[in-house]
Amino acid sequence: MAANQVPDTAAAAVPRIRVEDAHKRFGDVVALRGVSLEVQAGEVVLVIGPSGSGKSTMLRSVNRLETLTSGRIWVDRQEVTGRHTDIRLIREEVGMVFQAFNLFPHLTAAQNLVLAPSIVKHETKDRTQARAEQLLARVGLSDKADAYPEQLSGGQQQRVAIARALAMSPKVMLFDEPTSALDPEMIKEVLDVMLDLAKEGMTMMVVSHEMGFARAAADRVIFMDEGEIVETGPPSQIFESPTHERTKRFLEHIL
Amino acid sequence: MAAVDGRRGIEVSDGALIPARDDKAGFSAWRISFFGAIGLLIALPLISPKPFWDILRFIPDGVLRTFQVTVFSIVFALIIGLFTGLARISRIMVLNRIATVYVEVVRGIPLLVQLYYIYYALGNFVQVPRLTAAIIAMSICYGAYLGEIFRAGIQAIPKGQMEAALALGMSRTQALSRVILPQTFRIILPPVGNEFIALLKDSSLVSILAVADLLRRGREYAARTFEYFEAYTIVALVYLVLTLFFSKLVAIMEERLGSHHRSG
Ligand SMILES: Nc1ncnc2c1ncn2[C@@H]1O[C@H](COP(=O)(O)OP(=O)(O)O)[C@@H](O)[C@H]1O
Ligand SMILES: [Mg+2]
8 A cells, every 4th residue: 555655756667567477377278478568557558469379368367367377467566466465456456348248237337337336445325326427428328327238239338347447446457358249330339438548548458459449549569479478569560560470470360 | 956057047857837938838737737726626615515625624724834834944945055055166175065065965865864864863962843843854955955056056157247346356255245146046046936846845744743734734634534535635736726826926036037127
């Protein structure tokens, strides 16, 4: 907690996310083999790579949905991988958006937004309710506050899921293929919300192959393959003049 | 006892009394049985009041006792079942083992034997009323079956639900009580309803402990008058009406809860 009292100038020197030599095995499968990276406050980092290259595992390690086999991760000054860390305190500050939305089906859109702030942060009902309304308006779903997830389209569900994560007022947002499960005509409405978020200065790590979003919002692109970061750079450089053969082959594949 | 069927719900192979929603044949079979049984219960005493009206007046105490055993047992069994189910998915090995052994042991012993056993085993230490012993035995037995239903129900909730809850900063306990269990209750309602009906029927076994339930009252009447056939006809019809009534109730509740939003 003391770390939060450090003045902004000093805090800016600490990356929002720091991953140091992350290794992860699932039995015989090696998902991460020595990944290191930093994400600065306000940066939008796009992670691309073939299926099974460890993108999800890397992202999920940041809020410890996966525990690393070895290596260390920090969010600001708090160590995610620390043995005595209360991971819940870090998770409050790290929002996550899943490919499958994972909205709570027994709750309305507004209730989905209210639940965590009220039981995790013990915020008052008035406050959580007001914030829920404000966030639903922000993702363009004011009229769906009382709708249950099954009454919403995929695009609407994902926008509620983003609002739900924002309801905790996180410092960082992680997106794991947020548009992969969507019908093409709904992708834009979700990307627009993400684009707004990026413009407002949210620190974001996004696993996605949406090139439009990458060019419009990403400060940096990371290309992963077989559990390693092969190459990283600004979108224009990665997409137009990749230096590695593996990156070239992958981009030819998806473009 | 219960097998999980994707994320939609749970399929139960035995005691399929609950009519499926669009099973028109099942529905009409239910109607025929239910109204047939009620019709007979009205007609028989009218046609020959001598034994049948007397029998009908003799057994209401028994119906009450049967309800008492059933309702108390299902409530306690649900509580035991919830904790057994949670223990079965627990990461705490000791809890997990205790729950698994409990389920295996209980499922391996016939209910009738358990009833005798618990009654006489308890009798070694404390003098418990027969009714209490019967309810304890039924709760322990059904708690194991319900534990399996709870376990299957919890495991039927997609993994992403727990992950989303944890990612929002909830503790595992919060995630279970606010996200997982509310969804579990919906999907286990049909199999729990089936267990309730099975328990209602199995409660007739408590008559061997001389608990004066519906079956026992029928036998008491018959023992006095030797009208065994007539007495058991009424007993059987009353059980049938009760189980069919509750199966319909469960089907209606299932339909109401089937969808997450209140339609209409
Ligand atoms: N829970 C798991 N159990 C076993 N293997 C897993 C698990 N999660 C991921 N893996 C494996 O780890 C590798 C990396 O997976 P993942 O991080 O999901 O890749 P990506 O998101 O880039 O497609 C894959 O080979 C995958 O099969
Ligand atoms: Mg993935």
